[in-house]
Structures are given as C-alpha cells and as structure tokens.
Amino acid sequence: xxxxYVYSDEANLAGELLGxxxxxxxxxxxxxxxxxxxxxxxxxxxxxxxxxSGDSPLAEQYAKALATYLDAEQAELFLVGMTPRGxxxxxxxxxxxGCGMASDALSLTPVEGxxxxxxxxxxxxxILAETLESPCVVTLSSGKAEVKSAPDSPIETLxxxxxxxxxxxxxxxxxxxxxxxxxxxxxxxxxxxxSKQEDMRIAEELAxxxxxELACTRSVAEERNWLPVEQYLxxxxxxxxxxxxxxxxxxxxxxxxxGVRDAKIIVGIDTNENAPIFKAADYGIVGxxxxxxxxxxxTIKNA
Amino acid sequence: xxxxxxxxxxxxxEAYIRLNADMTLDTNQVDHKISDYDRNAIEAGVQAxxxxxGTTMGLTFGTAEAKQxxxxxxxxxxxxxxxxxxxxxxxxxxxxxxxxxxxxISRIEDVSLVICAEGASxxxxxxxxxxxxxxxxxxxxxSVCAMELLGNTLLATRKLKDSTxxxxxxxxxxxxxxxxxxxxxxxxxxxxxxxxxxxxxxLTPEDIEAxxxxxxxxxxxxxxxxxxxxxxxxEGSAQxxxxxxLAHLRKEGVL
Numbered sequence: 053x054x055x056x057y058v059y060s061d062e063a064n065l066a067g068e069l070l071g072x073x074x075x076x077x078x079x080x081x082x083x084x085x086x087x088x089x090x091x092x093x094x095x096x097x098x099x100x101x102x103x104x105s106g107d108s109p110l111a112e113q114y115a116k117a118l119a120t121y122l123d124a125e126q127a128e129l130f131l132v133g134m135t136p137r138g139x140x141x142x143x144x145x146x147x148x149x150g151c152g153m154a155s156d157a158l159s160l161t162p163v164e165g166x167x168x169x170x171x172x173x174x175x176x177x178x179i180l181a182e183t184l185e186s187p188c189v190v191t192l193s194s195g196k197a198e199v200k201s202a203p204d205s206p207i208e209t210l211x212x213x214x215x216x217x218x219x220x221x222x223x224x225x226x227x228x229x230x231x232x233x234x235x236x237x238x239x240x241x242x243x244x245x246x247s248k249q250e251d252m253r254i255a256e257e258l259a260x261x262x263x264x265e266l267a268c269t270r271s272v273a274e275e276r277n278w279l280p281v282e283q284y285l286x287x288x289x290x291x292x293x294x295x296x297x298x299x300x301x302x303x304x305x306x307x308x309x310x311g312v313r314d315a316k317i318i319v320g321i322d323t324n325e326n327a328p329i330f331k332a333a334d335y336g337i338v339g340x341x342x343x344x345x346x347x348x349x350x351t352i353k354n355a
Numbered sequence: 356x357x358x359x360x361x362x363x364x365x366x367x368x369e370a371y372i373r374l375n376a377d378m379t380l381d382t383n384q385v386d387h388k389i390s391d392y393d394r395n396a397i398e399a400g401v402q403a404x405x406x407x408x409g410t411t412m413g414l415t416f417g418t419a420e421a422k423q424x425x426x427x428x429x430x431x432x433x434x435x436x437x438x439x440x441x442x443x444x445x446x447x448x449x450x451x452x453x454x455x456x457x458x459x460i461s462r463i464e465d466v467s468l469v470i471c472a473e474g475a476s477x478x479x480x481x482x483x484x485x486x487x488x489x490x491x492x493x494x495x496x497x498s499v500c501a502m503e504l505l506g507n508t509l510l511a512t513r514k515l516k517d518s519t520x521x522x523x524x525x526x527x528x529x530x531x532x533x534x535x536x537x538x539x540x541x542x543x544x545x546x547x548x549x550x551x552x553x554x555x556x557x558l559t560p561e562d563i564e565a566x567x568x569x570x571x572x573x574x575x576x577x578x579x580x581x582x583x584x585x586x587x588x589x590e591g592s593a594q595x596x597x598x599x600x601l602a603h604l605r606k607e608g609v610l
Binding site: 112 | 367369370372374380391392448449450453473474476477478479480481482484485486487488489490492494495496497498510513514515516517518519520521522523524525528531533534535538566569570571572573574575576577578579581583584585586587588589593594596597598600601603604607609610
C-alpha cells in the first residue's frame, strides 16, 4: 500500500489536507476534476495534481472512476474535505472500494497497516476511537492543519468515465434568509421556553443591545418557523464558534449543544434548575426568562 | 407497482445516555427511537409513493432489539416493513450496514427509489446512501432539501454550503434527504393501530448476500465532557443575578 490522495471542492481546504498529510510526514497527491481546480491547488505542496477529466461537471460523479484508480494504485488513504460534495464523493468511493471510512474525524494518526481515527458519537456524548485498515477513506473538516505554500506541483490529466446519470440542471446561489452566524462574535439563542412568536421581541432587543446575532433550536426553526432554518444551531444545523453564546429557554439537549460547544463562553437562562444547559454552560441563571432577559437588556443599556 | 424503500435506523436515544465515573457510557435505562432524521426520510417516502402511485417499504438492519422499531416505522405511513435481523448489527460500521441494506434491497422487487436520511443521530457518519448507491451501482443524490417526481424522473434540490443545485436523474436511484425536506407529522392513534396489521418481512444474514464484518474496528468509546465553569446563579433577586452574570461576562471579556 502506498500513497495518500486528497480532495476538496474548496481549494483552501484541499490545501489544509495537503498540510495535514505533510504533518504526518507524507506528500500527498491532490485529486481535482477540472483545470480550474488544478490551478487553485497546485501551489500547496502536492506531489502532483491529478485531473480526472470526463463528461460531468459534478465531482461526486467520478466516484467509480476514482475508486478504480485508487485500487489500481494501491492507495492507502483517500482524505477528503468535509463539505456536502466531498462527503458524498468520499462515501461513494468507500462504497466502491468496499473499505472502511471515518466521517468527520476529530483526529487521524497513522498506525501499522492503516490509520486510527477519533470521531463523535451520539451527537457529542461520546468519542469513538477506531482503526481502519488501508485502503481507507477519511473526511476532515477545516481547521485541522495549515495551508503551506510551495512551488507549483506538476499537473497530470486522466481521461475517465464519469457517471452521467445525475445531470446538473441549475445552480443557484443560496439566498441566505438569515444572518452569517459563523462571523458573529456574540449569538443569542432562543428555545421552546419562549411561548409566543411576538415574544421573540425580548430576544431581539437583547441581541440588539449586545450587538449579537439571533439563533435558535431546531424546533423553533422547523416546527414553529419563527426563524429561518439557516439559523438553527446543532448537529444538523449551524455549528458556530462565537465568543459568547447566550441561550434562553433552551433546555440544552445534546443535539443543540454540539452547535455551540466551541463557543468561548456559554450562558444559559432557564426556569428548570436541572436542565442540561447548566452542565454545558459557564454561567447560568435559574429564572423566568420573561423576567430575566428584559432586565438583562435594561441593565446592559444603563451600564 | 413501483416500490419506494426507506432505510431507517433504530438507535439509542442519546438524550438519556449517562456517563459512569470511569467515563464509560451507561445505556441501561436508555430507550431506543427511530433516528430523528429518519422520520423525515420516511415522510419523504410516503410523499414519493403518492407522486409515483407506488408503495412504500421500511427497511432496517438491526439486532433483536430493532423488532420494536417495525410498528413505530409503520405508524408513520409506510405500507410494509422489512427487517434484517442480525447480531452483527451491534458491531456494524458504514460498510457492513450498507452491505446488509443493499443485500436486502437487491431481493426486493420493483424498487424505483431508495431513500435514506443524510445521517443517523448516533453516528452521523452520512455514509449509508452513497455506499448503497455504490454497492448497487445506482445513481446517488445527497443533501436533498426538496424533491419532485415527474413520471420516472426525479428533480432534486441539493443544498451545498453557498449554493443549491437542481439535479435530474431517472429512477431507480438512491437519495439522502436533509431534515428540512419536509415536516414529519406525529402519527395519530388511527395510524398507530393500523400499523400493527401491516405486513412485516424478517430476513436473516443467510437470506441476503452481504458482508457483515466491519472494516472499521472500534478501539474505545468514552464519554465526552465539556470543560465548562458551571457557575449557576439561582439565589437572590432577578436584578442581583443579572448584575452578577454581567460582572462575570465583563471579567471574561466577552461583553
């Protein structure tokens, strides 16, 4: 077994994956699906940049061709950036190879004959450590390694057969109904403890006073439709890293907490003293949010 | 008649998992549930069956415990259910799970559409749909936030980070849906009662062609605890609590 191959549809993340391989003392090959992608990653230190060229504009439709190639080359690891496109391609390649795959690994280290990966289980209640024999596939999210600049890598093109059964009809920029929570320094989160939609005003006023953005739990967005789905936090929603996350009327179910676990400071306001939010928070107030939150807004204003 | 197969997973309800002092997991008192996002997958199947004038089948791969899931899944509107009953399910990884499900699907006649949720609420590995697609060499569409069936064609809207894509594919195919694809209704009493009368097929590993050995070997599972300060203010007047909280936040430099 030899060779590490990396791919991400985000050039910068592809650079991080090449940096990650370098951190393991390895020079990886960058897989891309167009000349444009090749140009974007050629300066990140890949041994070479390999363009898989065929009749689909969609990277994931090259899964079978890529798996056939990786099998023939006896690749030991296919390392993929954790984006919607990347994780589909990664799992389809793993499916065609019939090999093990670690999704969204927290850590990845080489061991004899393969790799050891850690990942979250049960929405963050537990960490699972597992070993994967080579060949294997691993997806990593950004922030695991630095992008390193290097002299241009050689670019090679392979003509391959893409799966053309899935056709791209249209691409539309995602109209963000809500706000960019990822960029927010402070975020106020609203849960089902808020009983009426007009009471959102209480949260909005606090958010405005703090200079914070507004977010919510999945139920608030999906069941009550009080905020756009882009604004719910949690394992299947937005995952953010603000300086301050202040939640109100949120019990603190694990699925929600995973969306804010990397916040610097977490604050919880809830009537139920035994709510899990207080175990996940740095600071908490046990009390009625209808009393506490307006008072908090007022006190900050008067400070 | 066209058949829509919806794959779902019977998982531990993670909200009730406790941690022992040695950081192992205490799951003794923990109930199982249909994985949260699978409820939306089932509803997507029910709606697809209306559009295709077809029939729906729930499919799960699980240990003996998963038997309880059949009625719960059927009460959500599926017409029939299939369960691959195997002890291997307790150790299964993405490869073994997809192999079992694909093995069962290849035995089922007239499959036009296979629907999975994007991920399960225990592992959230998001491998099942793409792997099934690969094993059956069917086209795959994942991250689907809206779907429309026009005759034998699926038009799917796929949500990426900064854009959406409209993709077109002829059936049969495999799709993975996001929870926002629909609002899964809570089953009514009538549906729950009717579920007990719907047909159920039980398969064993001998009935299907599948490799149930996991490729990923579990070394350790340990509880994760966030290192937080846990300062809870519960005594005093509302104003005192608010003032104290703000003093803490100022000190932390986050105000």
